[in-house]
Amino acid sequence: MPLVKMVFSSPEAAEEAFYRALQTGDLELMMGVWDEDDNISCVHPGSARLDGRAAVRQSWEQIFKSSPGMAFRLTDVSHYYDKNLAVHVLHEHIRIGRDRHHQPPVVATNVYRLTANGWRMVMHHGSATRPFSVDPTSLH
Amino acid sequence: MPLVKMVFSSPEAAEEAFYRALQTGDLELMMGVWDEDDNISCVHPGSARLDGRAAVRQSWEQIFKSSPGMAFRLTDVSHYYDKNLAVHVLHEHIRIGRDRHHQPPVVATNVYRLTANGWRMVMHHGSATRPFSVDPTSLH
Numbered sequence: 001m002p003l004v005k006m007v008f009s010s011p012e013a014a015e016e017a018f019y020r021a022l023q024t025g026d027l028e029l030m031m032g033v034w035d036e037d038d039n040i041s042c043v044h045p046g047s048a049r050l051d052g053r054a055a056v057r058q059s060w061e062q063i064f065k066s067s068p069g070m071a072f073r074l075t076d077v078s079h080y081y082d083k084n085l086a087v088h089v090l091h092e093h094i095r096i097g098r099d100r101h102h103q104p105p106v107v108a109t110n111v112y113r114l115t116a117n118g119w120r121m122v123m124h125h126g127s128a129t130r131p132f133s134v135d136p137t138s139l140h
Numbered sequence: 141m142p143l144v145k146m147v148f149s150s151p152e153a154a155e156e157a158f159y160r161a162l163q164t165g166d167l168e169l170m171m172g173v174w175d176e177d178d179n180i181s182c183v184h185p186g187s188a189r190l191d192g193r194a195a196v197r198q199s200w201e202q203i204f205k206s207s208p209g210m211a212f213r214l215t216d217v218s219h220y221y222d223k224n225l226a227v228h229v230l231h232e233h234i235r236i237g238r239d240r241h242h243q244p245p246v247v248a249t250n251v252y253r254l255t256a257n258g259w260r261m262v263m264h265h266g267s268a269t270r271p272f273s274v275d276p277t278s279l280h
Contacts, residue, residue, distance in 0.1 A: 039220075043247050045267070046269075047270060047272040048247070048269040048270065049269065050272060051218070078263075080179075080225055080251055083222060085220055085221070085225045087225070087227060087251050087263065091189070107183050107188070107265070111227050122220055123229055123249065125249045127265070127267035129187060129189065132184060
């Protein structure tokens, strides 16, 4: 556990820390970004939804252990704001390890909630993208 | 265009209409659920993000034209609410056409905003699921 509790004053500050944790593989920073309440969900691209802090923590631990390092560039950010809830929709352009090429972008929906300890992430939904087409095996 | 403007008094009412439109292939009902503002985004499973009413409408039109009909069952709904913004996270269990079997569940994040015309959808993010595993080609 971190000795100093992290307090993010805006959804943007929480988001900056989320992607910094991803880039540095810092599990404590990552879990400091998420709400301490257990009503959190995380969807890694192509994967089932993980609910609750234990499952979310375990998934990041596995990812950080096996990752050769990732660099992120974020584009196309849309915002939906209310007083205590914020939704960011964006594209993640990811470079893995020493690869100079970006993977196809991941579209991410990030949801933040204003808690007693500042803004925290409650939902991260990432999915891989390809151009839209009506695919009979994936009709919606 | 519909003759009567649709007004949904809650995010749940908007969501019910969204899935009714999906099941009945009703394009006008579908577009009546979405915000009239152009700051809307839709991610169909495996597809790139579509921004704005024209692109979102066109995608549903294509889906409805080619679909043999879909039946939905929704489970595992999580809510995040504020006064003017609501996020629902859920699983869609879809049956296509006369197939008696459900497809693997789709995880959906649905975002609603309270507008001058009631609650409207501003974001739908759906993605196919398989059990979580660290896949070197999809590290996050």
